[in-house]
Amino acid sequence: MTAQIVMLVEGPTEEAFVSRVLQPYIGYASAYLTPIVVHTSRAADGTAFRGGGGWIHYHRQLQRLIGQPHWTLITTLVDYYGYPPDAPMCSCVGAHNQPACVTARQEAIRASLPHDDRFLPFLALHEFETLVIAAGASQTTVLGSGAVAGAFRDLVSSANGNAELINNGPSTAPSKRIAGIVDGYSKVRDGVAVLENGFESGLAFTPRFGDWVSILRDAGTDVAHDDEVERGDDESTVSDGQIGTDR
Numbered sequence: 001m002t003a004q005i006v007m008l009v010e011g012p013t014e015e016a017f018v019s020r021v022l023q024p025y026i027g028y029a030s031a032y033l034t035p036i037v038v039h040t041s042r043a044a045d046g047t048a049f050r051g052g053g054g055w056i057h058y059h060r061q062l063q064r065l066i067g068q069p070h071w072t073l074i075t076t077l078v079d080y081y082g083y084p085p086d087a088p089m090c091s092c093v094g095a096h097n098q099p100a101c102v103t104a105r106q107e108a109i110r111a112s113l114p115h116d117d118r119f120l121p122f123l124a125l126h127e128f129e130t131l132v133i134a135a136g137a138s139q140t141t142v143l144g145s146g147a148v149a150g151a152f153r154d155l156v157s158s159a160n161g162n163a164e165l166i167n168n169g170p171s172t173a174p175s176k177r178i179a180g181i182v183d184g185y186s187k188v189r190d191g192v193a194v195l196e197n198g199f200e201s202g203l204a205f206t207p208r209f210g211d212w213v214s215i216l217r218d219a220g221t222d223v224a225h226d227d228e229v230e231r232g233d234d235e236s237t238v239s240d241g242q243i244g245t246d247r
Contacts, residue, residue, distance in 0.1 A: 003031035003220040008038055008061055011051035013128055013187040014077045021195045022213070029073070030220030055087035059112070065164070066116045073219045075212075079127035081106070081173050088112045098125060098165060099208055116195045122212050124162040129174035131209065134163040135202030142194055143182060151181045152241045156205050163205040187219040 009015055017078040018035035026033060038061060040053030058076070067075050081104050088108030090101045100124045109121040122129065136142040137154035155177060166174050178185050185191075195202070203210040 002029065004029050004034070004036045004070060005075065005216060005219060006065055007075050007077050008065065008070045009035045009077045010079060010128075011037060016192050017128070017131075018077070020192055021058060021199050022216075025199060025213070026217055026220065027133055030217060031049060032217075034071050035077075036065075047054060053084070055084040058084075058087070062113055064153070066114055068106060071118060073115070074118050074122060075108075075122050075216075078123050080123045081127040081175075083123065102208075116214060120212075120215065125208055126166065127174055128187065129178050129191065130163050130166060130203060131172055131199070131206060132194050133166065135195045135198035135203035136207060137163070137192075138201035139198045143190055147179055151159045161205060162207065163202075164208055166185075187210045 007014075007018055009018065011211050015035045015037050017035050023033045037050040038228060039050055040055050040057050058078070062074070082107065087094065087104060088111070090096065090104035090108065092101050092104070102123050106121045106123055107208070109123075110119060113119065133152050136149055137156040138147050140146060142148040142152060155166055156163050163174075166172075166177065170176070175187075178191075182190060205215065
């Protein structure tokens with residue numbers, strides 16, 4: 001049986017990333033990933049508006065997902081940068097040192113919802129464009145430009161090889177850096193395209209994200225192992241029955 005992993009994601013960019021990049025990387029035989037963009041409101045005709053919004057929308061949908069028994073793993077893909085102010089917070093005093101701060105917020109999210117071993121909240125440090133920079137830094141050209149690839153490598157080098165530590169300020173966040181390097185940058189069109197070409201190699205520059213991806217892959221491996229054990233038990237039962245009959 002294939003693992004069923006559901007991800008509550010921040011918007012259509014993350015949805016496209018999960019479907020076009022992460023799912024092929026994980027493999028359909030290991031796990032089937034279902035990205036769900038958070039619903040923020042609903043019109044009178046039933047039309048749902050998706051993406052962003054306050055944490056209350058995430059909380060409600062996570063409660064519903066936790067209540068559904070068919071999921072192998074329930075997780076999130078939400079940016080740390082622009083984290084909703086009404087979301088569970090860390091207990092940092094003064095500076096928000098990373099990755100301790102983002103890890104504390106993930107634990108606060110987990111504690112705010114009913115306990116379930118399947119629930120693994122994840123916040124991307126600092127935002128989706130961190131992955132784009134990491135993937136681009138591993139390529140010789142990005143969007144047809146060697147200069148862009150070089151600029152991305154310089155950004156990663158400035159963060160001591162960890163793209164997740166690139167600043168998250170209003171003018172220095174990864175998305176703002178890319179906007180200053182790639183004219184007319186589009187998250188869905190350009191960002192996902194860069195990741196389609198260099199996602200795996202870019203994981204070397206995003207250790208936290210890489211650990212999360214490994215957990216997703218392991219969830220599929222664990223389900224496959226459990227299936228093998230169950231089949232082995234069934235075969236053993238049949239064999240024992242046959243031996244008894246022969247006697």
